Structures are given as structure tokens and as C-alpha cells.
Amino acid sequence: MQLFRTVIDLQKFVRTAKKAGKTIGLVPTMGALHEGHASLIKAAAQENDLVIVSDFVNPTQFGPSEDFDAYPRRLAADEKVAEAAGADVLFAPAPSEMYPHKDMTWVEVTGNLTKVLCGRTRPIHFRGVATVCTKLFHLSQADRAYFGLKDAQQTEVLRRMVEDLFIPIQLRIMPIVRESDGLAKSSRNVYLSPKERSAAVILSRSLAHAKESFAAGERDPQKLVDQVTAEIRTEPLSQIDYVELYGLPGLTEVKAPISQRVLLAVAVKFGSTRLIDNVVLEVE
Structure with a gap:
């Protein structure tokens, strides 16, 4: 090389x-x-x-x-x-x-x-x-x-x-590459303290649970956003920047019921480190 x-x-x-x-x-x-x-x-x-x-x-x-x-x-x-x-x-x-x-x-x-x-x-x-x-x-x-x-x-x-x-x-x-516990690989992960690193797993976990809800039939975008927001807030070290859902391609506005491919994305700070993660939800 x-x-x-x-x-x-x-x-x-x-x-x-x-x-x-x-x-x-x-x-x-x-x-x-x-x-x-x-x-x-x-x-x-x-x-x-x-x-x-x-x-x-x-x-x-x-x-x-x-x-x-x-x-x-x-x-x-x-x-x-x-x-x-x-x-x-x-x-x-x-x-x-x-x-x-x-x-x-x-x-x-x-x-x-x-x-x-x-x-x-x-x-x-x-x-x-x-x-x-x-x-x-x-x-x-x-x-x-x-x-x-x-x-x-x-x-x-x-x-x-x-x-x-x-x-x-x-x-x-x-596709996103993740650690064994689900945390998305990021160059900023090195900034996390051990406690913050453990807490940050809430991001992938909450998105995975939202994907399960979607697979079970939930098609209200606000309910999915609220679900992820509530779960992240159970982690005391989290400071939410955003939890939002948009249509793909183009990050378009989505109204209920969801009938297209969508992106459910989060940005959350743990200490001074801001991490992002997302899940794409596909309508069959």
C-alpha cells in the first residue's frame, strides 16, 4: 500500500x-x-x-x-x-x-x-x-x-x-457495523468513560425494540418516536438531541399510517460525547 x-x-x-x-x-x-x-x-x-x-x-x-x-x-x-x-x-x-x-x-x-x-x-x-x-x-x-x-x-x-x-x-x-453488545462502531466511542460506554447501548436496544414494534404492526410514526424516546430516557446518563423519523429517500415527512421505507434516527450525548444511530424500517 x-x-x-x-x-x-x-x-x-x-x-x-x-x-x-x-x-x-x-x-x-x-x-x-x-x-x-x-x-x-x-x-x-x-x-x-x-x-x-x-x-x-x-x-x-x-x-x-x-x-x-x-x-x-x-x-x-x-x-x-x-x-x-x-x-x-x-x-x-x-x-x-x-x-x-x-x-x-x-x-x-x-x-x-x-x-x-x-x-x-x-x-x-x-x-x-x-x-x-x-x-x-x-x-x-x-x-x-x-x-x-x-x-x-x-x-x-x-x-x-x-x-x-x-x-x-x-x-x-x-450496513452498520456494531460491537457485540449492539453499539454502533464509531471513532467517537473512544471518548466514552466505562459507565458511558455501558449506557450507550441503550441506543441500539431502543431502536431494535422499535423495529420489533414495527414488525408487529405499529404504523404510527409518533408512537415509534415516543417509544424510543421513553426507553432512552430510562438511562440517566443520556442527553437526547433528537429522536426523529423520516421517509426514504430524501428524508421526507411521514404521516400515519407509515406506508413507505423510513429512517428512525437518534442522536444522544453521553457526557460530552455525541453519538448517532438509526434503523431503517421496511414496509413489506
């Missing part, structure tokens, strides 16, 4: 690969790679000739009071995870490489899609995501890009961006 730190080096690699007729899979990450990222890299390796993994803590998707400076950075460990999973390139640029000018060009998806869920309390987040992913899509010239369903709103935003801007790339959205 090769490590590239500059845009020019990555572009040279990509030009050579494309001239040789190679297909490229891209796995965009912010580093601190774990089993969830490894599953994306493995999927990319199975479906493409070459795999590029980006390892870049993107400053433009962090708000002023968020954890950009504290976000885990461990490039040496990331190299081992990426190589073991089948990556051919790890692209780890400095912020000055990705954002060389003070006055920037932004890519922004507008409308309700970026105003609900995490967009409500993180107003600049998805503009940063859309901008950096557009750069990575162009730099890699990837045929496919791989994302985890844990960041469900992000995947919906990127779907819209790719569609609206006619970007010739296929988005591959892969």
Missing part, C-alpha cells in the same frame, strides 16, 4: 490507473479507522481493481464548539488497518492541501434534507461534507464510493449532490 500526502501524488497515481483501465473504489474517512471502516474497504476491494482510502479530519464540517482539535488522529495505526483490509492507497493530506485558498468554493445541498436531524444543530456540517466529498470524488476519479449507513443523513445528502451535479460515481451504502 502507498501513502500519499499531496494532491499531486494522488492525481499521478489516478492518471496511471485510469490509463490502464483500472476501476477505482473510494472510501472517504476521517481516520481513526475501526472495523466499520475496514468493512467498507473490504467491500471496495471486492468490487474494484484499486482502492483509495482518504484519511482526512475535515475542518470545514466542524462547528466552533465541536471536537475538531480533539478528534482522534492515529495515522500509523490507520495505515495498518487500511492495508490489512485491502487498500492500495491511503491519502492523508494536510488541510492546506485540500483547502489551498482562503476564499473557498463551497458545495452545498439546500432544503429540508440538510435542516433536519444533525443539520438542525450542526448548520455548517453538511456543507463541509459535500465540499470535501466533491473534491475527493474528482481527485480519485472513483467508479464507486463507499459509506456506512450509520451516517444515514450524510448518505442522503451525498445522493442528492451526486444526482444534481451529474457526478459519474456510484454510491455504495453499506
Whole structure:
């Protein structure tokens, strides 16, 4: 596996690969790679000739009071995870490489899609995501890009961006990878104290119970939201940001009775650590 730190080096690699007729899979990450990222890299390796993994803590998707400076950075460990999973390139640029000018060009998806869920309390987040992913899509010239369903709103935003801007790339959205007790894999899990780590399991547990209720016939969106909210509140360490339900695709409003595919999503803080999780409910 090769490590590239500059845009020019990555572009040279990509030009050579494309001239040789190679297909490229891209796995965009912010580093601190774990089993969830490894599953994306493995999927990319199975479906493409070459795999590029980006390892870049993107400053433009962090708000002023968020954890950009504290976000885990461990490039040496990331190299081992990426190589073991089948990556051919790890692209780890400095912020000055990705954002060389003070006055920037932004890519922004507008409308309700970026105003609900995490967009409500993180107003600049998805503009940063859309901008950096557009750069990575162009730099890699990837045929496919791989994302985890844990960041469900992000995947919906990127779907819209790719569609609206006619970007010739296929988005591959892969299932959530979880710990043995159900907690969704996340780079932010390392921030949790032992008590907070134990408490955080309430997220996957409450969503699983909601899925059971849905399978048993519950079709009232508010009742499902209320059920999850009530269960999370039984955990004293939890601080709910949101529990919300939207239609897929597009995060549309859903009225009772539910008659379409929907996303039931949560964001909850444990101490100073904000975690997200979700479940997709399918109508047979």
C-alpha cells in the first residue's frame, strides 16, 4: 500500500490507473479507522481493481464548539488497518492541501434534507461534507464510493449532490457495523468513560425494540418516536438531541399510517460525547 500526502501524488497515481483501465473504489474517512471502516474497504476491494482510502479530519464540517482539535488522529495505526483490509492507497493530506485558498468554493445541498436531524444543530456540517466529498470524488476519479449507513443523513445528502451535479460515481451504502453488545462502531466511542460506554447501548436496544414494534404492526410514526424516546430516557446518563423519523429517500415527512421505507434516527450525548444511530424500517 502507498501513502500519499499531496494532491499531486494522488492525481499521478489516478492518471496511471485510469490509463490502464483500472476501476477505482473510494472510501472517504476521517481516520481513526475501526472495523466499520475496514468493512467498507473490504467491500471496495471486492468490487474494484484499486482502492483509495482518504484519511482526512475535515475542518470545514466542524462547528466552533465541536471536537475538531480533539478528534482522534492515529495515522500509523490507520495505515495498518487500511492495508490489512485491502487498500492500495491511503491519502492523508494536510488541510492546506485540500483547502489551498482562503476564499473557498463551497458545495452545498439546500432544503429540508440538510435542516433536519444533525443539520438542525450542526448548520455548517453538511456543507463541509459535500465540499470535501466533491473534491475527493474528482481527485480519485472513483467508479464507486463507499459509506456506512450509520451516517444515514450524510448518505442522503451525498445522493442528492451526486444526482444534481451529474457526478459519474456510484454510491455504495453499506450496513452498520456494531460491537457485540449492539453499539454502533464509531471513532467517537473512544471518548466514552466505562459507565458511558455501558449506557450507550441503550441506543441500539431502543431502536431494535422499535423495529420489533414495527414488525408487529405499529404504523404510527409518533408512537415509534415516543417509544424510543421513553426507553432512552430510562438511562440517566443520556442527553437526547433528537429522536426523529423520516421517509426514504430524501428524508421526507411521514404521516400515519407509515406506508413507505423510513429512517428512525437518534442522536444522544453521553457526557460530552455525541453519538448517532438509526434503523431503517421496511414496509413489506
